[in-house]
Amino acid sequence: MAMVNRAKIKELLNESACSHSKDKKPGEGCDKPKPGLAAGGCAFDGAQISLFPYADAVHLVHGPQTCLGASWETRESLSSYNGRNHTFMGFTTGITTNDVIFGGDKRLEDSIDYVVEHYKPEAIFVYSTCVTALVGDDIDMTCKLGSEKHGVPVVPVHAPGFVGGKNLGSRLAGEAVLEHLIGTKEPEYTTKYDINLIGDYNVTGDMWQYMPMFEKLGIRVLASMSGDGRVGDIRTAHRAKLNVIVCAKSLVTLVRKMNEKWDIPWVSVSFYGKRDTTFAIREIVKGLGDPELIEKAERLIDEEEAKLDLALEPYRRMFKGKKAVLNTGGNKAWSIASGLQDLGIEVVATSIKKSTADDIEKAREYLGEDGVLMDKPAAQQSKVIDERGAHILLAGGRSLYTAIKKKISFIDVNQEKKTSYGGYNGLINLAEDLKSAFANPVFANVSAKAPWEVG
Known part of the structure; x- marks a missing residue:
């Protein structure tokens, strides 16, 4: 059996290049597994998020059908690929009770043969899941034999959900790419840039x-x-x-x-x-x-x-005195805060629930000592909005109801968003969305009394 061993997990949880590793006590890590974590984003989910944008590869989930159904196309990651975009389809070996008892290696082998014959991808990523990792399916050997048979990279991704959270899953995806893809081909030409x-x-x-x-x-x-x-x-x-x-x-x-x-x-x-x-x-x-x-x-x-300054001048006048609460994940705790501050909006609070130690440090730097770093945003954001007099909440779709209850404006800035906020032009897009949100009367009207109730 070949799977992620404890030494590998320990290495990834205590990354030497992380600026905070030296501050941690022995045994501590940035992304340790927690009971029930799979329900809120597990290592398998993180690995898929990191690799799914490869549209010319097939992403084959070796596990029960529900593992695929709960994770397929979780983000709107756009691609300019002109060939067949394999991410529009979900691929799973769909193991059954019999496979759990007798092993699912043969089913995986047959699935790889089928994918190569019918879809001809540039590579196949095979994701181990909780069930197949616990059963002990040797996906390394099956992938190696499949790659030799078809002349196509078949990459095992050892990120079963129980080993940890999304960040660890991203690291495991990076390990798979480093071991099986990077350095296996020379570019047609190189430049100095x-x-x-x-x-x-x-x-x-x-x-x-x-x-x-x-x-x-x-x-x-x-x-x-x-x-x-x-x-x-x-x-x-x-x-x-x-x-x-x-x-x-x-x-x-x-x-x-x-x-x-x-x-x-x-x-x-x-x-x-x-x-x-x-x-x-x-x-x-x-x-x-x-x-x-x-x-x-x-x-x-x-x-x-x-x-950019010329284009943003009218927006900055419009946003003067506005305060925002930011409830999103990971690096967006500080990166979107930076964009809001560039527009003249005061960010009074941000969520750090899914952020790394580096992200938390940057969030503190951007928000200052008076800024609130919410480690339990679902429970804290309503109180913070009231205490800090926030005018807008930027978060995921589930927080829309908080904005409606508090009668403040709202923008969805999580992966479900439809507009890009990256680069200089992205800041103009953000400014336009903020303008529309502040001008939208629905947040004030939706919870107002009906005309016959007034008085």
Whole structure:
């Protein structure tokens, strides 16, 4: 039997490249398993989120049908892939009671044969789940034999839900890609400005907001892990000159190991808001180390910021004195806060429930000492709205009812959102959505008394 062992889990939970690892006591980790955690986002869910944007790969869930049904297409990760987008379909081995008793390896083998014959993907990601991991199916050997038989990478992803939460699942996905894909193919050509984007899933097309700036600077994205990604490109990622982590510190293990193996430096950035987008561009060109490129980037930043400031001036006047509560997850606890602050809105509270230690530190930095970091946002947000006099709540769809009860404006900023807020232009999109939300009368009227009840 081959599966994720305890040593691997311990390594991923205590990442040496994480700035907070040195502060942890022995045995502590960033993402330790908790009873019942699978109900709120498990390792399997995190692994799928990280790999699902590879539209040219088939994502085969080795487990009961319900594992697929509860996780399929969880985010609107856009793709420019011109071939058959396999993410529009769900693939599962659909193991039964008999497979639990006698083993599901043969069913997995047959499923791989069927997928290759009928869909001809560039690769197959095979996800272990709680049931198949507990039974002990040897997906490593089955995937290896399937890859040799068909000449297609068949990648085992050892992220059963019980090992931990979403962040750990993302790290396990990175381990699978590093072990089975990266370094297995050479690019047709290289440039001195080749970079890899790590951790941007291109939700609502965020990547496409800042990619044009790369093109203006002559920076080429060699590979992406994994927004709008291609299997063939990620196999060549070892030839990049710089790894760029975009709002996803859960994948820091991947870039650390790529640095150790191929001497590729890395930077961590965000493209939400004016300040962070400018900082990101400067970090990237500094990481590439070309003085001519750095000078060119400064000219581009000056041009883009001047255009942005002109476009945002009327919005900033409109938003003067407005206060916001932000209830979202992970890096968005601080990245969206940065964008709101760039628009002149005071962020009085943000949720840190699903954030890493690095994210929490940044959230504190952005909100200041008076800002509220909500570790139990569902229970806290109503009270914070009242105490801080917030005018708008930015959260996931489930928090809409809180905004309605409190008669304040609301915007859905989680993965269900339909508009991109990335890059300079994304900040204009955010400003327009805020304008519409503040002008929407429904939040004040929905809980008002009926005309015959007044008086």
